[in-house]
Amino acid sequence: MAEERILIVDDEYLIRWSLEQNLEKEGYKVLQAESGEKALEMVASEAPDLVLLDIKLPGMDGYEALEKILKMDRDVIAIMITAYEDVERVVRAMKLGAFDYITKPFDFSKVHLSVQKALSTSQIKREVKFLRQEKKNRFGLDNIIVVSPSMQKIITMTERLAQSDTSTVLIQGESGTGKELIAHAIHYQSRRENMPFVTVNCAGFMEHLLENDLCGHEKGSFTDARELKKGLFEVADRGSLFLDEIGEMNAGMQAKLLRLVEQKTFRRIGGVKDIHVDVRIITATNKDLEKMKDEANFREDLFYRINVASLKIPPLRERREDIIPLAKSFVQKYNEEFHKNVQKISKGVEDFFLSYSWPGNVRELKNVLERAMILGDGDTILIEHLPMEILPRPSNQAGSSEGIHIPPEGISLEKVEESLVRQALKMTGGNQTRAAKLLDISRDALRYRMQKFNIAEAYFAP
Ligand SMILES: Nc1ncnc2c1ncn2[C@@H]1O[C@H](COP(=O)(O)OP(=O)(O)OP(=O)(O)O)[C@@H](O)[C@H]1O
């Protein structure tokens, strides 16, 4: 561990000297300043972890120095030194943000204890700051790869919703489109960013446990309730509660949730006091909730309550501009994670990515690349690194040493050719350049075959 740095600020040389002797023995790096003015300079240039600050100083006094130091560097912690235990002085210093105080003449065992506590608090503060920043970076908008106009709109809406702070948001989209990512982004762009983001997976909930998990219970409210337990609603206070897969809730759970979402007030099981919380509710589903509502599978009142603002994330196949940028960003991510140095995605793989339907959306693309990067050892991702099951059949067979198997009763070569041309056009949504690539023939050769088999160009257009 790096040496912890302590700055001693006192106008009396002997005090500084005795503290220095003592603290250096404990392994700390000790710095000295004889005035408040000098202390400010040293906080700026030396960034100490802890300042021991005398209240009574010539010139700028300890209170003023404390205020200025805390303003300069909010990570630094201050312990005040006072000649005698004067409650008023101590209270004033603590109100200004001092961590503790020590009295002269020193009882060094107390000094060490106070220093240790202050430094471990400072360490925790730094860790929390670091983790918060890391979380913010991880869930920030910079990490959401967006090129397509439809997703750019989603990002603009996400930013607006983050600012509006309280409105309930419903995020809809197929599995793997990025619903959870957007939910995080809303939270971490909002003023709630330093408060909890609590996720509840509604699909995994047993109805009878829902109330206990969401609302908590008082000690002794039932046989197993040995201690008071806060529910997730309470844990999320001043933050956001993300109700994922809300379309999976049964009628009983929907009724319970309606009350909570509407009033944001509840009682712990066995409790007599109403608890009100300030939570933003974000919900997500891959179901068509509107249709569920129309078919009476989802409560209408709950639907309207959660659908105050809604985001519909399009499937990946409807925003193909995002595919290659996403793929490249995942290659970078896995390069770092697996200590690899993949530089390129081959043209064949890019063409395949652009033509594939991606039923599992961005998650599927991410998984395909993760696997490809584990399998491959060169600097390029090639078709053979992709999982067989997603590749088009004909090219699989053509790639095998046997080629296409002829059944015992024989096969019409013309029919096979026509079928392959049709499949390639279907897979590429009618894009002739890409279809030709899939079949490894020129565009002219493809056109010739389309005429030969009387395949209309517009037929496959998306
Ligand atoms: N635009 C994007 N940029 C970068 N990564 C993305 C993007 N969209 C999704 N991802 C990544 O794809 C994966 C799936 O996203 P996420 O979990 O948010 O999807 P989801 O819609 O919640 O899926 P499910 O319905 O299955 O829960 C995650 O690893 C996420 O980080």
Ligand SMILES: [Mg+2]
């Ligand atoms: Mg999800």
